[in-house]
Amino acid sequence: YLKLNHKTLDSLLQLIPLFIFIGGGATMSMLYLGRIALKNPDCSWDRKNNPEPWNKLGPNDQYKLFTVNMDYSKLKKDRPDF
Numbered sequence: 001y002l003k004l005n006h007k008t009l010d011s012l013l014q015l016i017p018l019f020i021f022i023g024g025g026a027t028m029s030m031l032y033l034g035r036i037a038l039k040n041p042d043c044s045w046d047r048k049n050n051p052e053p054w055n056k057l058g059p060n061d062q063y064k065l066f067t068v069n070m071d072y073s074k075l076k077k078d079r080p081d082f
Helices: 006-039
Strands: none
Touching: none
16 A cells, blocks of 8 residues: 655656656567568568568668668669579
8 A cells, every 4th residue: 555645756756757768668669679570571471472572672672770871762683583
């Protein structure tokens, strides 16, 4: 049983930023994990229809989260077809 007095409320108010930042970090890490699981070509969920999704990527496909000064539309094909 928690007895609420001035000292207890003051200590709980000081913990609010901690909970906000930990909750925000956990949320962002789960969103990033979900993005990797759904968008990354190294992760294959459908082994029957597309067992090797990395072979079907063209040179203009962007799969990285963040690239600096990279224009994917100007890239040329540098690998053979399989």
